[in-house]
Amino acid sequence: MPELPEVESARAVIEAGALDREIADLDDSDTWVCRPHSPGEIRDALIGRRLTAALRRGKSMWCETSSDGPVLGIHLGMSGRIVVTDGSGSPVEGGDRVRGTAATSPGRDPAWDRFTVRFADGGELRLFDKRRLGRVRLDPDLSRLGPDAAEVGVADFRERVGRGTAPVKARLLDQSVLAGVGNLLADETLWQASLDPRRRVDTLDHDTLTALHGALKKATRAAIRRGGVHTGEVIEHRSPGGHCPRCGAPMQRATVGGRTTWFCSEEQG
DNA sequence: AACAATGTTCAGTC
DNA sequence: GGACTGAACATTGT
Structure with missing residues (x-):
């Protein structure tokens, strides 16, 4: 589930529960x-x-x-989650607003722990990742990342997103343009802005880009506050037979930027 | 069985 | 070289 909001929650969990504890052992065998x-x-x-x-x-x-130790880089990939436990093995819920983590539910399979840091107090930090597309590495190269999607200013946003000829959704998904937008957050943002995901960015005027920036900020903040990108208003309607929760028109499916894309056939046409 | 999945990367093509 | 597209990656769920 990890897009920017989920990763921010994971970061908060680590910050709340995993700092300043001595590392006694570590499993990096994957x-x-x-x-x-x-x-x-x-x-x-x-x-x-x-x-x-x-x-x-x-x-x-x-x-x-x-x-002066190395930097430990962690990417959750498509399905990774972070679990931090205290000395008694109880999960730390520092991320607060995030609910229901499969990683801490009773049925979780330990085989899906792909990386584990064991602290001297007996607690752990684990990367739990079914699909195994997550990644851990020392001193990661972050130089190709654009500005954080939750922080980028409007002028910077217009300049970056408006450059080129790609479909607007592909541009939003490009991590070197903006860092943090994933498939669901892109669909939610474009739906909020009533913009066709397939529309080329060179056809977007100044005001449209400004509005898109506002929609992205709003959708991102709402997702962080409510506990994940899946809480977006249009997300549950991204399926065959789905209808736009605003106007009732059928939702339409397409592939844009290489990803499955759902949008309102009326308002985003 | 075939296909899609909330992500990144790399090869190939304008 | 830059911009863009599509396949590949490992694995699970439908």
Whole structure:
């Protein structure tokens, strides 16, 4: 489920529960998730240190470590979640507003823990990820990320999103343009702005881009506040037979920017 | 069985 | 080189 709002919640969980605890052991044996590191490389670099800060930009997050240690980069991929437990094994719910995490439910399979940091007090920080597209690495390269979608200013937004000829949705999904917008947040934002996802950005005027910026900010903040992108107004109507919750017209499906896209056949035409 | 899935990356084509 | 598209990646769920 991770788009910017979910990653922000995960970051908050780490910040609330995983900082300043001595790292006693670490499981980095999943060579796919931890590529290009070899097994033990991350462990050797972090044992004895502490995480000192949890930061985020777009869907990427990272932790600074004590004693000038390396940065620990974590990306949740398509299905990753962060679980932090205290010394007694109880999950830390520092993320507050986020509800119902499959990662902490009784039925979770430990085989889906792809990366685990064990603290000296017995608690853990785990990356739980069924689909295994999440990623952990030391000193990640974040240089190609655009500004965070929740922070970008309107002038910067217009300049970046309005450049080029791609469909507007593809532009919103490009992490080097803006960092943090995923498939659902893009659909929600474009629906809120009543914009056709297929519309080329070079046909958008100044005011339309300004309005789109406002819709993105609003949709992103609402998703963080309400606990995830799936709480967007149009999201539950993204299915065959779905109707626009505003005007009742049928929702239409297309592929834009390589992703399944749903939009109102009337208002976003 | 076939296909889609909330993400990123890389090869290939203008 | 830049911009853009589509397939591949690993795995699960429908």
